[in-house]
Amino acid sequence: MAEEQFGLPYWLDLERPTFSRLETDKTVEAVVIGGGICGLKIARSLSRYGIKSIILEGGRIGDGASSRNQGSINHGGALGYADCVRHFSRSTAQSIWQLGLENHRLLRAEMSEFEFDCDYQIEGFTYLARRDLPGWETQLANYAEDYRLLKEDGFDVAFLDEQDATQHGGSPLYAGGLSYLNDAQFHSGKYVLGLGVSRLPNVTIFEDSRVQENSIYKSE
Numbered sequence: 001m002a003e004e005q006f007g008l009p010y011w012l013d014l015e016r017p018t019f020s021r022l023e024t025d026k027t028v029e030a031v032v033i034g035g036g037i038c039g040l041k042i043a044r045s046l047s048r049y050g051i052k053s054i055i056l057e058g059g060r061i062g063d064g065a066s067s068r069n070q071g072s073i074n075h076g077g078a079l080g081y082a083d084c085v086r087h088f089s090r091s092t093a094q095s096i097w098q099l100g101l102e103n104h105r106l107l108r109a110e111m112s113e114f115e116f117d118c119d120y121q122i123e124g125f126t127y128l129a130r131r132d133l134p135g136w137e138t139q140l141a142n143y144a145e146d147y148r149l150l151k152e153d154g155f156d157v158a159f160l161d162e163q164d165a166t167q168h169g170g171s172p173l174y175a176g177g178l179s180y181l182n183d184a185q186f187h188s189g190k191y192v193l194g195l196g197v198s199r200l201p202n203v204t205i206f207e208d209s210r211v212q213e214n215s216i217y218k219s220e
C-alpha cells in the first residue's frame, strides 16, 4: 500500500496504534473502505446515528493523502474571491467562504469533543506573488481585488505590500500578497490518528485489509 510504495510519511513518523487484520467473515450494518480522514469521519457520522460499522483499511490508518498533506486548513476556494463572484455571484462567493469558516468551527468542536491534540494553530495562510514568475502583476492585482471584496463582505484578511511580503516570505522576490488571518495549520498525522483512535463507539477498525474485486478482504 501507500507506505510500501511511497515510504513512511513525515507526519506518521510517530508511535502509532495498530489494528488487527480482518480474518473472518463478518456481518455489519455498514462497511467503510479506507481509513483516511474521509473514511474515519464517515464511520464517526454513522456511529452518531447508532449504525455499527467496520473500517477496512488496506494499509495502515492514515497511510494515504491524509498524512501526506501540508496540514493547512483554509477557508478560501480554489478560485480567488473576485473570480468566484464573476463566475457565480457575490452571495454565492460569500456563502462558500462562510462555509469554509464553518468547517473551521466544526474542526475545533471535534478536537475538543474527542480531546486529541494535533498541534492546531491559527497562524493564517498567505498567498504571495513572486516577481520572477510570469503573470505576477496580474496575480497581485487579483489579490488586491480579492482583498477589497473580502473586506467589504466582512472576512478577516490583510493585504501585504512589497515590504510586508518580503518580510513574510523571507525574500525580496515577493511583490505582495493576501493573508487569510483566520486560517489554521495542524499536524496531519496526529489529526488522522486522533480520529482513528479516539472514542468511536460502534466502529471497529481493521488494517492490512484491502478490498479487492472478487475478494472482500485480501492482503496481497
Ligand SMILES: Cc1cc2nc3c(=O)[nH]c(=O)nc-3n(C[C@H](O)[C@H](O)[C@H](O)COP(=O)(O)OP(=O)(O)OC[C@H]3O[C@@H](n4cnc5c(N)ncnc54)[C@H](O)[C@@H]3O)c2cc1C
Residues within 6 Å of the ligand: 001, 002, 033, 034, 035, 036, 037, 038, 039, 056, 057, 058, 059, 060, 061, 062, 063, 064, 065, 066, 067, 068, 069, 070, 071, 072, 073, 074, 209, 210, 211, 212
Ligand atoms: C501533497 C498534498 C497536499 C495536500 N494539502 C492539503 C492541505 O494543506 N489542506 C487540505 O485540506 N487538504 C490537503 N490535501 C488534500 C487532503 O489530504 C485529502 O483531500 C484528504 O486527505 C483525502 O482523504 P481521504 O480519506 O479521502 O483519502 P486518503 O487519506 O488517501 O485515504 C484513503 C485510504 O483508503 C485506503 N484504500 C484505498 N484503496 C483501498 C482498498 N481497495 N481497500 C482498503 N483500503 C483502501 C488507502 O490506503 C488510504 O489509507 C493535500 C493532498 C496532497 C496529496
